[in-house]
Amino acid sequence: MELKSMILGHFLVVSLALNAGLLYKDYSKGKHKSQHTFIFKNESLVTKMAFLETNKAPLTEVIDLDHGDPTMYEKYWQQLGDRTTVVIPGWKFISYFSDKRNLCWFLEPEFGDAIIRLHKLVGNAVTDDRYIVVGTGSTQLFQAVLYAVSSPNASEPINVVSAAPFYSVSLLELVSLLELLSSLELLCSYPLITDFLKSGLYKWAGDAHKLEKDNKPYIELVTSPNNPDGSSRQSVVNNKQGILIHDLAYYWPQYTSISSSPADHDIMLFTVSKTTGHAGTRLGWALVKDHEIAKKMTEFIVLSSIGVSKESQIRAAKILQVLSDSHENKDHFKESQPFFHHSYNLMAKRWKQLRGAVKTSKLFSLPEFPHGSCAFSGRNFASQPAFAWLKCEGEIEDCESFLRDHNILTRSGKHFGDSAKYVRISVLPRDELFDQFIDRLSALNST
């Protein structure tokens, strides 16, 4: 009953027509002090409010696709009702420890089991003879790897590289960017995360293609599929001195085809937020071959936060198990599709809409991806990434500004070491916002 009222509350959006424009007021913020009330907010509200303050009387609502908040997934989990509901009594999780016999002693065994089951179901990564290290999102895990593979006694910091285009914001840019409310993802740039503490252990050294061939140790980050351009990637330096970190956050069958042989790299990073959409849970995991690296990563996470929320782990364990159930026990899920089928179809639909709008408007273009056969689904399809790498064609030189003039907020290609003719657009907002975006983009040819 309480659950029902929460779900109803979720749809409480009150709209008021003000002046010539549309302005949403977020009443859910109000004075609901009940501990069970979930405060639901219109995704683009605050950005829009700020926008309205500085830009008088815009004619349309602002559509914020600048950050990759994966709210698209909300609807699926709502459809599943209370299958994924967790109940946690107050006396649980008092202790720091989850399993003292595990190298990563703060990993909840249930979460570890759910991760292994999911990888075996999808076939996207080898889990046998791997250590699982859990982190507060893959952001923390990336830093844990840097700490684990660098040497405290080295005379200079080890170089960290990645093949361009990668997501790049400098510390200098950060200062001004922080003024923006939409700075969330701007912060999550690997160069910035690497350098923000001015560590003497490691430093960002830019494009992997430009790394000097000097036989010094280095760390190469391989993000595949890549953010922002969705391309499949492999390491480019290929020197024996290199340590590879594979960020496989988007290597799931709703985004790209899964190869017939599971990924088998030394260090592989995954995150719940890109798998199931639960970004607020702040949970990632690393599959690590080497015992010493796994141990030092664990050490980093102890030093940085003495472990990881057990509540998040228990909840994610449940969600991942139900996800696997939705594929392996289809009979029990008659009311809804298996998770990856549903999310594949939704991504396919959105990319079709997007390509349609681009074709209609004639102002833009999108990258084409090679088709691949997916060993998980049996489908043959081209990647349908979580972000679209949109290019303004013709005379539009600053695509971000152009779209902003039409109240569409995106991220300029210049933050990725590429041309301002490109923007990155999130394909993961709620349906309503994405549909509005498609309508507006399609209409842009006539303006």
Add this chain to the structure above:
Amino acid sequence: MELKSMILGHFLVVSLALNAGLLYKDYSKGKHKSQHTFIFKNESLVTKMAFLETNKAPLTEVIDLDHGDPTMYEKYWQQLGDRTTVVIPGWKFISYFSDKRNLCWFLEPEFGDAIIRLHKLVGNAVTDDRYIVVGTGSTQLFQAVLYAVSSPNASEPINVVSAAPFYSVSLLELVSLLELLSSLELLCSYPLITDFLKSGLYKWAGDAHKLEKDNKPYIELVTSPNNPDGSSRQSVVNNKQGILIHDLAYYWPQYTSISSSPADHDIMLFTVSKTTGHAGTRLGWALVKDHEIAKKMTEFIVLSSIGVSKESQIRAAKILQVLSDSHENKDHFKESQPFFHHSYNLMAKRWKQLRGAVKTSKLFSLPEFPHGSCAFSGRNFASQPAFAWLKCEGEIEDCESFLRDHNILTRSGKHFGDSAKYVRISVLPRDELFDQFIDRLSALNST
């Protein structure tokens, strides 16, 4: 029903008499794959197993009081039944955002409300006109403050100091200590947390009393009550160039008397683990006066983990609200005492037992604390800290080794920059373990 069976499961400890000694076997680890099963482990099991392997046939079970796992609190929350149970549907907390209009946009409003209510109830800290920044434990918040108050453009790292004795483990010691299973708290040393990334922004500079008076900026950490010795502290450098961080983790009425005027410092750190015992929840909060510092702390937490688990926050909100209810709506809690009364009494009982055992054995001494009038409870009492700072009297020079010979694991005073005649002992384990410890300590005079 499920809850009952979990509580029953919690007491499943199977003991087997083996050889001359007692050895516990942890059956609960077994193959329970149910997602609701809570795996309960005997706290000292693993340490003991490792000990048994290297030390043949000890006569008694090992009592591990080396780390401060606050399992003492489990029983109280069990007594409260499902008042503090949280129910979280699977579709909640998809988004990164909790409240986009808040400077700390990943702070769940419910958790913020619960923090303010609790501080107003206890009167231990000013919350008016303060920013609340939430972190993955106070460990992450401490690092957030270092980042926030240091300058990226400074020619050298800013000095971080604290008055001795403080908890100190060097990076060099760390390497060997990591081999120990009980290394958890060893890692949580402020000097180590400050220096482990060799940041160019800040560096640990040791004892605050020894800081050079050169008018350079510095950061002084004031832990009050202090870990390990339980003393009340104030800043010692007192120079206009200084930035003070007050770690008030133990400033709660079960440990020490609360002053009639709430603490009113610029930066105050608290943690759920020392307040209610929920260490596994990994949650802390900072009360911050300055807007810019609060903003940069938020920035650090975004760069380090893109926010903080929403599940932990929702659960902690509920627990803190019920805690406040237990004091403000006593009529509804007839089956159990208000939280701080219960935990004050338990700490008082334990310290009485401890002082009794010390008196009986004649081998040890404990610090005496001045009495203070508690504005919260109206009681006049001497501090009863979460850790006991025990001294071996007479000819015992290495107190840790002496106790280890009697299968009591503690932390040597040398890790706190003090004499090996001292050890730090956790006063927060489960009842059974604490009672065993008291029995063994009392008996030590005859050995």
